Amino acid sequence: MPDITPRPSEPHVLDQPWRMWSSVAVVGILLSGILLGVLVIPIVQGRSVGIDAYTAICRALGILPGSPAQPQSPTPLPGIPVSQVTWTSDLLQILARADVRRGHAKVQEVCVACHGEKGESIGVEFPHLAGQSGAAIYKQLFDYRTGSRAHPMMTDVAKALDEAAIADVAAYYAGQPQRNPNLVTMAESPPAIVQLVELGDPKRNIAPCSSCHRAGAGGPIETPVLAEQRAEYIVQQLKLYASGKRRNDVYARMRTIAAQLTDEEIRGLAFYYRAGFR
Amino acid sequence: MRNAERLCLAHFWVAFAAFLFACAIGTWQMWVRSPLGANVGTPGQYFMSVTAHGVSMAYVLTTFFIMGFGYFVAVTALNRALPGKLWAWAAYWVALLGVVLTVIPIATGQASVLFTFYPPLTASVWFYIGLVLVVAASWIWCVLMLIAMTQWKRENPGRPVPLAMFATVANAVMWLWTTVGVAVELVFQVIPAAMGLVQTIDVGLARTLFSWTLHAIVYFWLIPAYIAFYTMAPRAAGGRLYSDTMGRLTFILFLIYSLPVGMHHLLMDPEHGNATKFIQVLLTAFVAVPTLLTIFTITASLEIAGRLRGGRGIFGWIASLPWERPMVLATGLSFVMLGFGGFGGIVNMGYGMNAMVHNTSWVTAHFHLIFGGSVVIMYFAIAYAIWPRLTGREYKTLGPLRLQLWLWFIGMMVMTLPWHWLGLQGQWRRVANFNYADPIIAAWGPWVVVSFAGGIILLASAVLFVANLAALHRSPALGIVRPLYALAVHPPLRVPAALNGFALWNVLVLVLMIAAYGYPIAQFLIDPSPGAIVHRVR
Numbered sequence: 001m002p003d004i005t006p007r008p009s010e011p012h013v014l015d016q017p018w019r020m021w022s023s024v025a026v027v028g029i030l031l032s033g034i035l036l037g038v039l040v041i042p043i044v045q046g047r048s049v050g051i052d053a054y055t056a057i058c059r060a061l062g063i064l065p066g067s068p069a070q071p072q073s074p075t076p077l078p079g080i081p082v083s084q085v086t087w088t089s090d091l092l093q094i095l096a097r098a099d100v101r102r103g104h105a106k107v108q109e110v111c112v113a114c115h116g117e118k119g120e121s122i123g124v125e126f127p128h129l130a131g132q133s134g135a136a137i138y139k140q141l142f143d144y145r146t147g148s149r150a151h152p153m154m155t156d157v158a159k160a161l162d163e164a165a166i167a168d169v170a171a172y173y174a175g176q177p178q179r180n181p182n183l184v185t186m187a188e189s190p191p192a193i194v195q196l197v198e199l200g201d202p203k204r205n206i207a208p209c210s211s212c213h214r215a216g217a218g219g220p221i222e223t224p225v226l227a228e229q230r231a232e233y234i235v236q237q238l239k240l241y242a243s244g245k246r247r248n249d250v251y252a253r254m255r256t257i258a259a260q261l262t263d264e265e266i267r268g269l270a271f272y273y274r275a276g277f278r
Numbered sequence: 279m280r281n282a283e284r285l286c287l288a289h290f291w292v293a294f295a296a297f298l299f300a301c302a303i304g305t306w307q308m309w310v311r312s313p314l315g316a317n318v319g320t321p322g323q324y325f326m327s328v329t330a331h332g333v334s335m336a337y338v339l340t341t342f343f344i345m346g347f348g349y350f351v352a353v354t355a356l357n358r359a360l361p362g363k364l365w366a367w368a369a370y371w372v373a374l375l376g377v378v379l380t381v382i383p384i385a386t387g388q389a390s391v392l393f394t395f396y397p398p399l400t401a402s403v404w405f406y407i408g409l410v411l412v413v414a415a416s417w418i419w420c421v422l423m424l425i426a427m428t429q430w431k432r433e434n435p436g437r438p439v440p441l442a443m444f445a446t447v448a449n450a451v452m453w454l455w456t457t458v459g460v461a462v463e464l465v466f467q468v469i470p471a472a473m474g475l476v477q478t479i480d481v482g483l484a485r486t487l488f489s490w491t492l493h494a495i496v497y498f499w500l501i502p503a504y505i506a507f508y509t510m511a512p513r514a515a516g517g518r519l520y521s522d523t524m525g526r527l528t529f530i531l532f533l534i535y536s537l538p539v540g541m542h543h544l545l546m547d548p549e550h551g552n553a554t555k556f557i558q559v560l561l562t563a564f565v566a567v568p569t570l571l572t573i574f575t576i577t578a579s580l581e582i583a584g585r586l587r588g589g590r591g592i593f594g595w596i597a598s599l600p601w602e603r604p605m606v607l608a609t610g611l612s613f614v615m616l617g618f619g620g621f622g623g624i625v626n627m628g629y630g631m632n633a634m635v636h637n638t639s640w641v642t643a644h645f646h647l648i649f650g651g652s653v654v655i656m657y658f659a660i661a662y663a664i665w666p667r668l669t670g671r672e673y674k675t676l677g678p679l680r681l682q683l684w685l686w687f688i689g690m691m692v693m694t695l696p697w698h699w700l701g702l703q704g705q706w707r708r709v710a711n712f713n714y715a716d717p718i719i720a721a722w723g724p725w726v727v728v729s730f731a732g733g734i735i736l737l738a739s740a741v742l743f744v745a746n747l748a749a750l751h752r753s754p755a756l757g758i759v760r761p762l763y764a765l766a767v768h769p770p771l772r773v774p775a776a777l778n779g780f781a782l783w784n785v786l787v788l789v790l791m792i793a794a795y796g797y798p799i800a801q802f803l804i805d806p807s808p809g810a811i812v813h814r815v816r
Contacts, residue, residue, distance in 0.1 A: 014773070015775045019776060022776060022786070026786045026789070027786075029561070030557075030789070030793055033556070033557040033560040033561065034553075034557060036556065037552070037553040037555075037556030037557045042552070059551065060552045060556075061551045061554070062550055062552075062553075069552075088809075089476075089809055198320055199317065199321070199711075202712070202713030202716075203715050208321065
């Protein structure tokens with residue numbers, strides 16, 4: 001039986017070559033990767049499509065946009081965005097710093113006639129604004145102002161407001177308490193409508209309404225609160241989206257969905273949301 | 279030792295409780311994704327369930343198992359008391375508190391963000407704070423592992439650290455490097471966003487930092503399986519380890535090549551240039567090396583065992599191996615799954631093929647096969663191997679253990695192979711339900727049902743696993759304590775410092791990380807991108 005008891009080693013003799021050769025191997029592999037990835041491949045790829053070496057290398061590193069292997073297409077015609085609102089952190093600061101008192105004053109001066117001082121509208125064609133998301137109100141007023149959305153009255157009203165006043169008004173209405181649920185309309189909605197709200201209809205590519213319009217759903221920031229809204233207003237807006245007359249929804253989300261809804265579903269959804277959430 | 283056993287068991291039981299729970303809800307998810315359970319539950323419930331499944335499997339099972347196993351190795355391989363036992367218990371309770379803090383927001387639907395940290399979607403801040411506590415506790419574990427090895431080396435100057443402990447410390451060192459990325463992402467980006475301190479977040483930076491963690495974390499989970507391959511399987515088979523040096527090299531290669539490669543998870547992302555992606559994919563290719571070394575070494579070790587047991591001919595040694603022993607059986611089954619999973623991994627690594635499978639079920643199937651299959655089956659084998667020592671009792675029969683391992687293997691193959699196929703058909707991942715009224719999707723239906731059947735087999739296996747372990751607590755007392763760790767064919771008498779510690783490798787990791795992640799991260803600070811609006815799940 002050979003003696004296999006571990007004995008103290010003499011590491012210093014062994015250390016030097018290990019340190020050197022493992023460093024050479026690891027750094028060598030790395031350098032060959034850098035040589036290939038940063039220099040050889042971009043230059044060869046660039047040459048084959050007529051891109052100079054410097055540009056190709058900068059593109060490979062991500063310093064210049066585009067791929068080293070494809071000529072950058074000539075600048076296309078600038079797209080016309082459906083809305084001029086960009087949710088930058090500056091804009092979010094403007095909304096966060098909005099002055100509710102100034103907003104109240106502006107509301108009494110301008111909005112009160114249709115939307116009410118507390119955000120409860122006076123007629124079925126005007127939306128309630130009490131407790132509406134401030135970002136949603138801001139976006140719609142800004143869109144009226146820039147012409148992304150049009151309305152015989154609202155376009156002129158919004159054009160008379162500056163950006164700060166829009167933020168103030170939005171903050172004021174957002175701070176108003178939502179209306180109490182209307183017990184009369186709290187009657188159960190048909191299961192098909194509830195399904196549309198909660199599960200959507202994948203067959204028609206309709207996402208569930210609740211995936212954006214449920215509080216805290218994590219949808220786009222401008223998504224409006226629909227609970228306890230005027231049913232007539234919801235019907236009217238869904239039909240405007242369906243016909244393409246209203247087109248300030250980013251990525252045509254609502255136009256795509258509304259165009260696939262039947263009149264009966266539009267009515268059902270409007271009544272569902274008028275009743276508030278259960 | 280008594281206290282150390284309790285410490286290990288406390289960790290393992292948390293791990294396996296989370297595992298059983300996650301298996302149950304995982305099976306539910308397979309059901310609602312199949313035509314059999316279509317339209318059961320809401321998408322909200324589905325994503326809540328996926329979050330709970332992922333967090334339980336990826337963070338609770340793994341972290342608690344690895345910590346418990348590390349303590350076990352530190353005591354048994356070094357044959358000395360665990361240093362800082364109070365710290366170890368403190369880490370255990372901190373990690374457990376972290377789990378509780380994480381579970382509450384998940385259960386109340388305030389953290390349905392899956393188990394990856396991809397803003398701008400953010401969960402309740404408690405979800406992140408809980409997970410940070412789990413990670414902080416695991417850092418204490420890392421330090422204890424380093425201290426245990428350092429003290430042993432001081433007491434045994436010039437002697438090679440036992441392979442099991444060397445590998446455990448390699449994992450601890452790797453984990454310290456690994457968690458830096460996600461820790462920076464959470465502390466400086468996600469937690470301030472979740473708390474409402476900032477309204478926008480740089481998504482590209484967050485994804486890059488997460489990619490730093492994302493690949494190496496998988497090797498953190500995997501290394502215990504490799505420790506079992508190298509140090510337990512050859513002994514269980516009745517042979518010796520073919521090469522101790524090969525083992526050390528394998529764990530070192532995992533340490534250096536698991537870290538600067540995470541960007542292969544971002545191959546389809548626009549925020550990085552082609553050159554950076556190329557360099558990281560090239561380095562990714564080198565991650566295959568330690569696995570190939572392992573397949574060779576362990577196969578050679580098993581061949582030695584098979585021939586010692588009288589096996590003859592080219593393949594005769596395979597038949598003569600003691601397949602009735604759980605560790606040997608699990609190693610064989612794990613290798614089969616590693617073969618399929620490794621092949622899938624190489625597909626994911628290639629830019630062109632990645633583009634085709636990136637957002638499909640292929641990826642989900644891949645990580646279930648490679649982690650849930652080849653790695654977790656070795657977690658079972660390790661638990662079966664060490665449970666008699668932890669409880670001081672022995673199995674009446676090994677039959678239920680073998681049945682459980684076979685069920686897990688069959689279940690995993692039946693679940694994941696069709697799942698891969700569905701991915702190739704274009705079945706997308708991260709969706710709550712499928713519309714089986716669509717004729718193309720309807721054609722997927724039968725395969726999804728087969729996959730679900732695999733899920734049921736896996737659940738049965740999980741229940742049997744926990745029952746097997748629980749039964750041992752009431753079994754007769756252990757007669758003979760058999761040696762656990764394999765000797766090498768040529769036990770190392772002396773090894774160079776490079777194979778006995780991590781100083782050199784830490785320097786090389788630093789060089790690789792600066793080369794691979796230096797500019798890709800710096801670019802976000804040099805030229806900040808527009809932030810994305812934080813979406814908080816409430």
